[in-house]
Amino acid sequence: MRLPTKEKWLWLVPLTIVVILWQFIAVYVVKDPSILPGFTAVIFSFYELRKYILPDILVSLLHFAIGMALAFAVAIPLAIAMGWFDTVFKAVDPIIELIRPIPPLAWVPLAIAWFHLTHYAAGFIIFIGAFFPILIASYTGFRDVPKVLVETGKVLGCIGNRKLIRYVAIPYALPSIATGTRVGMGVAWMCVVAAEMFSVSNYGLGFRIFARFFPMHQMDYVVAYMFILGLVALCIDRLFRHFVEDKLFKWKKGIVK
């Protein structure tokens, strides 16, 4: 949908108001940067922190990548088995539902005990966060394959589960897997901060906030990093939508839009 130019820039108006209000309250009402840093102070922090920002983003992305890769490697095969074979679903689902409500943060002690203070400990927490959304959306996709498509596959020569899964079930479930991945990435990014709180490495956005800025009450730095956390997540999501959803699911247009 193309908006007229006037509406296209409409969002700038409330944004400007919010920024001005924020600056005003911080400087003239609160008057304490350790409670509420002003907008200008935060912007200046970006300049002051320029040396750290890039390595911190990269290390956080590394933790994120470890967690996501592991979540994918475990969730997808399990989703296929659970979605395609009802016996597997009935056997495994109760265990999944038992573990799923445990908050990822509760796994931190075990993660550190198992992986010590390494990138893998952080990766493990992120894995826990991403795993369940990916698993559940994916097996739902596999369970929902219409019977008539499965039978069409059979009649056209897909003999046995392997071929049916490869040629019918996986293509059908791909959009569900993509949705699960998007949700999973969101949860995973939230876990990045928590996972890095425990100084698994001397870099990372979460590490910097908790182990460096917070003890020094550098709230302007904290807020600056909060913005970075939000922006990186936004970029990841946009890139995913651009490269995966838009390119891969042209055929879904009739259904979605």
Add this chain to the structure above:
Amino acid sequence: MNHKLELQHITKTYITEEGEMSALEGINLEVKPAEFLCIIGPSGCGKTTLLRMVAGLEHPTSGKIILDGKEVICASPDRGMVFQEFSLFPWRTVLKNVEFGLEISGMKDKERQAIAEKYIALVGLDGFQNRYPYELSGGMKQRVAIARALATEPSILLMDEPFGSVDAQTRNLLQKELLEIWKRTKKTVLFVTHSVDEAVYLADRVAVMSARPGCLVKCLTVNIPRPRKRTSAEANEFREKLLMWLSLERSKACATL
């Protein structure tokens, strides 16, 4: 013995909570090569079940299905099937849908594309090769399904009320085109319908089924030369005969309720 397809004493019983329920009882039927045979009957008479058994998607409780001298055990691409529901793979273009069976059989890219193009032209969809199913009308979807079923060069074409979900005008057109395709490919066609008009217009022979339990009550040869006029006196006469058999069966079925 020059029968294309033989159904020998087919029975099907389902085990329900109230005990055994007989769905099909003692069906015997022979289909000649290149014959167009319609199976007609009230809903619930098991005509679709019978067709699905020939496809290998269901199994008779007793009895045998012999196609080209060999017993039918499971689904295979030597029996093309067109379903009542739209059954195109939504993630594949028209061309890729028609190629599906050939791709599964391991045929080379160029070869299968040439064959698919030929069948797409046969059903009158030249120029639509790269469209996705969501871009097609109901009638076009069923044409693609027919092309896809024919592409693997099956020995028999099975059709389960294929034009049940398209509008009346399109249905008439599709029936005419199907006869054209049938004449050109000389396929044996087994066509399930509940429409008397459709059976009279299409069939060489019509097999009339009754419900509860489903059994074959009468085989009528349609001795009307082609091309047939839907409103001719002969067609009307035959329609009346067919309706009489059907209503006879309906009253009998009601009496046993």
